[in-house]
Amino acid sequence: MTRIVVFGAGGRAGRAVTAEALRRGFGVTAVVRDPLRHAALGERAEVRLVRGDITDAASVAGTARGAVAAVHAVSPMTETEAATAGFTRLDPAFFARTADALCEGLAAAGVDRLLTLGLFALLRTADGGYVRDRADLFPPAYLPFARAHQAGLDRFAERGGHTPDWVQFVPPAHLDPEAPARGTYRVGPAARAPEDPAGRLAYADLALALLDEVERPAYHRQAVAVTG
Ligand SMILES: NC(=O)c1ccc[n+]([C@@H]2O[C@H](COP(=O)([O-])OP(=O)(O)OC[C@H]3O[C@@H](n4cnc5c(N)ncnc54)[C@H](OP(=O)(O)O)[C@@H]3O)[C@@H](O)[C@H]2O)c1
Numbered sequence: 001m002t003r004i005v006v007f008g009a010g011g012r013a014g015r016a017v018t019a020e021a022l023r024r025g026f027g028v029t030a031v032v033r034d035p036l037r038h039a040a041l042g043e044r045a046e047v048r049l050v051r052g053d054i055t056d057a058a059s060v061a062g063t064a065r066g067a068v069a070a071v072h073a074v075s076p077m078t079e080t081e082a083a084t085a086g087f088t089r090l091d092p093a094f095f096a097r098t099a100d101a102l103c104e105g106l107a108a109a110g111v112d113r114l115l116t117l118g119l120f121a122l123l124r125t126a127d128g129g130y131v132r133d134r135a136d137l138f139p140p141a142y143l144p145f146a147r148a149h150q151a152g153l154d155r156f157a158e159r160g161g162h163t164p165d166w167v168q169f170v171p172p173a174h175l176d177p178e179a180p181a182r183g184t185y186r187v188g189p190a191a192r193a194p195e196d197p198a199g200r201l202a203y204a205d206l207a208l209a210l211l212d213e214v215e216r217p218a219y220h221r222q223a224v225a226v227t228g
Contacts, residue, residue, distance in 0.1 A: 001046065003027035004214060005067040005111070007054040007102075008074035010038035012177045012203050013117055017071050020207035022046055024215070031063045055097050060105025069113035069214045070106055070164070074098065076148075087144040095152025099159070106164045114163075115210050118153065118170035118223055121146035123193040131193070137173070153223060167213060168223040171206055172199035182228065185209045190223040201228040 004021055008014040009030030021028050022044060031052035032038045042049030052063040054074045064070055076094040077087075091097070102114060121132035121142070131137045132146040156163050170190045181204035209226045213219065 001025075001027040003029060003048075003067045004069045004071060005029040005031060005064045006071045006073060007031045007052065007060075007063075008072070009041060009049075011073055011075060012175070013206060014071070014073035015041070016177075016203040016207035017073060017210055018047065020204070020211045021214075024211055026211075026214075029063055029067060055094070055101050057101040057104035057108070060101050061108035064106055064109040064111045067109070067111050069115060070102065070111050071210060071214075072098065072102060072114065072116040077145075082142070082145065086141065090144055090148060092144060092148050093151065095148050096155040099152050099155035099163075103156075103159055103163045107162075112164045113214070113217065114166040115213060116152075116166060116168045117206075118168045118190070119146055119149040120171060120173045122150055122153065122190065122223070123170055123225055124191050125193060156221070163221070165217070165220055167217075167219040167221070169206065169209060169213075169226045170223055171201050172196070172225075172227050174200040175206060176200055176202050179204070181205050181208065183208065184228070186227050187219070187224050188227070190225045193225055199227055201226065 004026050006014050006017050006028055009018050010032040018028050018030055027046045029048045030041045031050055035049050035051050050063050053059045121138045123131045156166055179202035181202055185205045
C-alpha cells in the first residue's frame with residue numbers, strides 16, 4: 001500500500017488530509033504528539049498512529065520511513081491560544097527549526113517529497129505589497145506568527161539543494177473546518193494572490209489540492225496559492 005506521512009495529523013488540516021488520503025486508498029502514518037488524545041485516528045487499519053515531534057530530525061526520520069511523501073500540517077499554537085494569549089509563547093524560529101528537522105529527517109528516511117502549508121499573510125497583493133502589511137487584511141497583532149511562517153519558508157531557500165522536493169500551499173484568509181468540500185480549488189502563483197486573499201476555502205478542498213499534488217506533482221521548490 002502506498003503510504004504518506006502526515007505531521008500534525010490530529011489538527012484540522014491534518015485530519016482533512018488523512019481522510020482524503022484514505023479515500024484514495026493510501027496508507028497514512030499519522031504523527032501526533034499524544035496518540036491517546038487522537039485515538040480515533042487510529043481506528044482505521046490503514047492508519048499507523050504514532051507519537052512524534054516535527055521539530056526533531058530523528059523523530060521525523062523514524063516516523064517517515066516507507067512513505068512516498070510527507071505533509072507538514074503542524075501549527076505551534078491553536079487559533080484559540082493565539083486569540084487568548086497572543087504570541088508571547090511563540091518560538092519565532094519554530095517553522096525554521098521545523099524546516100531543518102524535516103529536511104534532515106526526510107533525507108535520512110529516503111523521502112524526497114514534502115508538502116507544507118503556508119499562511120495567507122505571505123501572499124502578495126495586487127499592488128505588489130504583502131498581505132501581512134495590510135491592516136485591513138491581516139491583524140497586526142498576528143505579525144509574529146507571519147514572521148515565523150516566513151522564516152520557515154525562507155529556510156527552504158537558504159538550504160539550497162539540501163532539501164526534499166518541497167512545495168508550500170498557501171491558503172486564503174479563511175480556511176473553514178465546517179465547510180463541506182466543494183470538490184474544486186484553484187492553484188496559482190503565491191507571488192501574486194490570484195484573487196481576493198481574504199477569500200474562503202474548506203479544509204476538505206485544501207486536502208484535495210494536497211492529495212492531487214501527491215499523485216501528480218506539478219510544483220517544485222516554490223510556494224503556490226490555493227483558493228476556493
Ligand atoms: N488562512 C491561513 O493562511 C491558514 C489558516 C489556518 C491554518 N493555516 C496554516 O496551516 C497549518 C495547519 O493549521 P491547522 O489549522 O490545521 O492547525 P491546528 O488545527 O491547530 O493543528 C495543528 C496541529 O499541530 C500539531 N503540533 C504542534 N506542535 C507539534 C510538534 N512539535 N510535532 C508534531 N505535531 C505538532 C498539534 O498537535 P496536537 O494535536 O498534539 O496538539 C495540532 O494537531 C499551519 O501552518 C497554519 O499556520 C493557515
